[in-house]
Amino acid sequence: MSEDALREEVLTARRIVVKVGSSSLTTAAGGLDADRVDALVDALAKVRSRPDSPEVVLVSSGAIAAGLAPLGLEKRPKDLARQQAAASVGQGLLVARYTASFARYGIRVGQVLLTAEDASRRAHYRNAYRTLDQLLAMGAMPIVNENDTVATAEIKFGDNDRLAALVAHLVRADLLVLLSDVDGLYDGDPSRPGTSRIAEVAGPHDLDGIEIGSAGKAGVGTGGMVTKVEAARIATGAGIPVVLTAASHAADALSGRPTGTLFRRTGSRSSDRLLWLAHASSPRGALHLDEGAVAAVVSGGASLLPAGVTKVDGEFAAGDPVDLLAENGHIVARGLVNFDARELPRLLGRSTRDLAQEFGAAYEREVVHRDDLVVLRG
Numbered sequence: 001m002s003e004d005a006l007r008e009e010v011l012t013a014r015r016i017v018v019k020v021g022s023s024s025l026t027t028a029a030g031g032l033d034a035d036r037v038d039a040l041v042d043a044l045a046k047v048r049s050r051p052d053s054p055e056v057v058l059v060s061s062g063a064i065a066a067g068l069a070p071l072g073l074e075k076r077p078k079d080l081a082r083q084q085a086a087a088s089v090g091q092g093l094l095v096a097r098y099t100a101s102f103a104r105y106g107i108r109v110g111q112v113l114l115t116a117e118d119a120s121r122r123a124h125y126r127n128a129y130r131t132l133d134q135l136l137a138m139g140a141m142p143i144v145n146e147n148d149t150v151a152t153a154e155i156k157f158g159d160n161d162r163l164a165a166l167v168a169h170l171v172r173a174d175l176l177v178l179l180s181d182v183d184g185l186y187d188g189d190p191s192r193p194g195t196s197r198i199a200e201v202a203g204p205h206d207l208d209g210i211e212i213g214s215a216g217k218a219g220v221g222t223g224g225m226v227t228k229v230e231a232a233r234i235a236t237g238a239g240i241p242v243v244l245t246a247a248s249h250a251a252d253a254l255s256g257r258p259t260g261t262l263f264r265r266t267g268s269r270s271s272d273r274l275l276w277l278a279h280a281s282s283p284r285g286a287l288h289l290d291e292g293a294v295a296a297v298v299s300g301g302a303s304l305l306p307a308g309v310t311k312v313d314g315e316f317a318a319g320d321p322v323d324l325l326a327e328n329g330h331i332v333a334r335g336l337v338n339f340d341a342r343e344l345p346r347l348l349g350r351s352t353r354d355l356a357q358e359f360g361a362a363y364e365r366e367v368v369h370r371d372d373l374v375v376l377r378g
Helices: 033-047 065-071 080-103 121-138 160-170 223-239 247-254 274-279 290-299 350-359
Strands: 015-018 055-060 109-112 139-146 175-180 243-245 259-265 285-289 309-312 321-325 329-334 372-373
Touching: 015 033, 015 160, 015 247, 033 080, 033 160, 033 247, 033 285, 055 080, 055 121, 065 080, 080 139, 109 121, 109 247, 109 274, 121 139, 121 160, 139 160, 160 175, 160 223, 175 223, 223 243, 223 274, 243 247, 274 285, 274 309, 274 329, 274 372, 285 290, 290 372
Parallel strands: 015 055, 015 175, 055 139, 109 139, 175 243, 285 321
Antiparallel strands: 243 259, 285 309, 321 329, 329 372
């Protein structure tokens, strides 16, 4: 692609997810920068006003950072309780700022707060999709963030870059745009002389030997280039191209100009929620499988039955995500378990028919149904 050519992936996108990081919206000391918010809103409103009227979903960090100054905190706290308190104060300020800024264009906003635990469960996944889809159908601007006020360390997405990739998959987006304080992916530390921006990544092999930094410049976010590249890997693997650039270049990126780094799609689009189970869930325990069960689950597309389970690790409840391990201890799959950890030991190695005869029909079911299972390693 020449430097003058517009990006077809951007111009043909009918539904776009845009993610912006904390450092692009706030000051290092905490508090929202109204001019930065307005500049981003200007760019998003311009996209929506195009003749083809693309739909836009905004995934916005900044709640915790926005709550620092009002609570008298000089920097992002390390403990979860104070992070949640800052998010509680900051989320309202963040949405209020967006509401006022989008109102300049007559655009209403709708807040959608997600947790990783919610998104990996079938009913909640469907509800999240319906809410976002309906907001878009009614002309509103969905503003998505992680529900930091209730998320625990075990159920957090970890960063909003990954959340954005998963939201792009959830809403069946045609494009993901990641906005940061760096204008793309570089072949080394961009602050060092001699490094250059990588204009396009066609696949993982293009990243061989690339030094990828892990920290942002402003110190108020949790992400870095590592999380952005990982988000790009998740999205492109699900058939969604990604543009990574600086927030100050948002208008250029959304108009198809060759700013930042374009990650081309590497996989095919999937409409199910198993991507969330693979990338957003944190396992609460593990099930050890015998050789036959591993083959059935990994190669045969089968559910996991009690007869194939040899050992149970961890404390979990029915519906929790658990890892499925081969005899050598390697993780081969992840799934939502249908039994509590305390129930399983008496079921191991037995057929569902025998279990139904002894304990009742409720026990004639899979430990993990194939519809709630994703293979992680072949």
